[in-house]
Amino acid sequence: MKNILIPTDFSENSWNAIEYALHFFSKSTCNFYLLHVSREDAMVTSSGFYATNQDTTSESVVRPSKKLLQKTIKRIHDSFPKNPNHRFFAISDQNYIVNSIREQVSQKGINLIVMGTKGASGLKKIAIGSNTGNVITKVKCTTLVVPENAKYVNPKEIAFPTDFSIFYRPEALQPLIDIVETNKASVNFLHINKQGIELNEDQQKNKEYLDDYFGSHNHNFHFLINKYIEEAIQKFVDEKDINLITMMAKNLNYFQKILFQPASKAISYYKNIPFLVLH
Secondary structure, three states, X not given: OXXXXXXXXXXXXXXHHHHHHHHHOOOOOEEEEEEEEEOOOEEXXXXXXXXXXXXXXXXXXXXXXXXXXXXXXHHHHHHOOOXXXXXXXXXXXXXXXXXXXXXXXXXXXXXXXXXXXXXXXXXXXXXXXHHHHHHHHHOOOOEEXXXXXXXXXXXXXXXXXXXXXXXXXXXXXXHHXXXXXXXXXXXXXXXXXXXXXXXXXXXXXXXXXXXXXXXXXXXXXXXXXXXXXXXXXXXXXXXXXXXXXXXEHHHOOOOHXXXXXXXXXXXXXXHHOOEEEEO
């Protein structure tokens, strides 16, 4: 039984993340917890958009998050064939989103968080919105980040960018192993080097550990030289027809341009390819 937490602000980006999660776990027995978090100084209207307290004189501004969560669950039932292995629960909370998600992860024994990249007010030029960025860096739980244009396909080819600088504990890698086994997927470990410097002794040991740990699964190692990490990722995604990108949370500083920096027009993977962030 997997416990999946899906924060939602009722935007279409959030709905896209819900759709992706239901396809992603179609073969698994799951409890899906749909969580809406609001602050006391923010209202949510019946259409699912936020308003400040200055707008509260309007009759259309209420706190219908529980009703909207139930509508979302009804939309799921109307949009997907009934799956006897899936159960859905609605949670409405008033808190800071990171604190609320931490509490739910602890209380519900959450195995995975699924989030859209941006909410209703997300900036188009930023790959990852502030809420999602805070969750994947501050909540110690494996998180699947679903971009606005991502449509589900079986994740057969997985890219794993890494600098081999950290040791990968088995419990951190287990969610990736589960995905590989369920989908008979191939893992492509990708090392991007700006100057072509060889791996040091610690990096080589970590690489050898990964090679051994994934020994019974299809996996490959790729080494690229490129000054621009995001360009190298884009080229690799296109050439290998990558369906999922995964990385360790501790590597996020090294790969911050992949997720958090404004991307050029030539970079499109962050709009189309989901990210699995391992903790």
